[in-house]
Amino acid sequence: MNHSLELKIPKTLRNIRLHQWVKFLDIYEKNKDSENQEFLNKKVLEIFCGVSLKEIYKIPISSFDAVLSHIYNLLNSNTPLIRTFKLKGVDDVEVEFGFIPNLDKMSYGEWEDLENYIHEPKNLHKAMAVLYRPIAFKKKDRYLIHEYKGSEEYSEVMKDMPIDVALGAKVFFYRLARKLGDYTMAYTLKELQEREENHLNEDSEKNGEVIKQYLNSLEVMSEKLTRLQSFQYTNV
Numbered sequence: 001m002n003h004s005l006e007l008k009i010p011k012t013l014r015n016i017r018l019h020q021w022v023k024f025l026d027i028y029e030k031n032k033d034s035e036n037q038e039f040l041n042k043k044v045l046e047i048f049c050g051v052s053l054k055e056i057y058k059i060p061i062s063s064f065d066a067v068l069s070h071i072y073n074l075l076n077s078n079t080p081l082i083r084t085f086k087l088k089g090v091d092d093v094e095v096e097f098g099f100i101p102n103l104d105k106m107s108y109g110e111w112e113d114l115e116n117y118i119h120e121p122k123n124l125h126k127a128m129a130v131l132y133r134p135i136a137f138k139k140k141d142r143y144l145i146h147e148y149k150g151s152e153e154y155s156e157v158m159k160d161m162p163i164d165v166a167l168g169a170k171v172f173f174y175r176l177a178r179k180l181g182d183y184t185m186a187y188t189l190k191e192l193q194e195r196e197e198n199h200l201n202e203d204s205e206k207n208g209e210v211i212k213q214y215l216n217s218l219e220v221m222s223e224k225l226t227r228l229q230s231f232q233y234t235n236v
Contacts, residue, residue, distance in 0.1 A: 013164035
């Protein structure tokens with residue numbers, strides 16, 4: 001390989017930044033059905049390895065295929081929840097961010113912002129600014145994070161967060177939302193059925209319609225919360 005060509009190959013997902021993943025995802029969505037996949041493969045190397053399309057032609061074919069396979073395997077890796085990570089700012093100061101330590105105490109504003117942002121890849125950095133904030137106090141495995149003042153406070157910083165952290169948090173949120181949705185649906189159905197039985201003689205037709213409408217609204221909400229996009233890179 002040409003020694004003047006510097007190919008920065010990410011060893012793990014930790015070496016890939018959120019903004020790189022979002023950029024690739026946009027290109028992937030626009031080209032995934034194209035018969036010619038060479039353009040997409042070249043963009044993978046350009047985005048994740050820091051080389052220009054012109055420089056890619058200097059890469060030996062054996063290295064080209066091996067690096068491409070390695071990156072696609074990384075993008076298909078499992079991503080568990082990572083509660084803390086460190087980011088170094090433009091001032092070279094390193095800050096440790098922590099996942100919301102107690103989800104039961106999440107405010108309505110936090111939940112609403114999270115639900116609004118987490119479904120769209122282009123807004124994922126804003127969702128991460130809800131879930132992760134600088135650690136204010138830490139003792140062993142326990143910590144406190146700064147108070148939430150809106151996602152815009154740290155959203156730009158989150159564009160540089162490791163993608164394994166972002167995807168792990170996203171998958172965790174979807175699983176949590178699905179569990180909460182299933183629990184809420186089951187509990188509400190039981191409660192409303194009991195209520196309907198107790199008031200069977202009090203305009204049962206009207207009560208039944210109210211229950212039907214309410215359960216339908218819960219199903220719509222549950223479906224919205226559990227949308228999880230799945231991208232199969234290995235078929236590229």
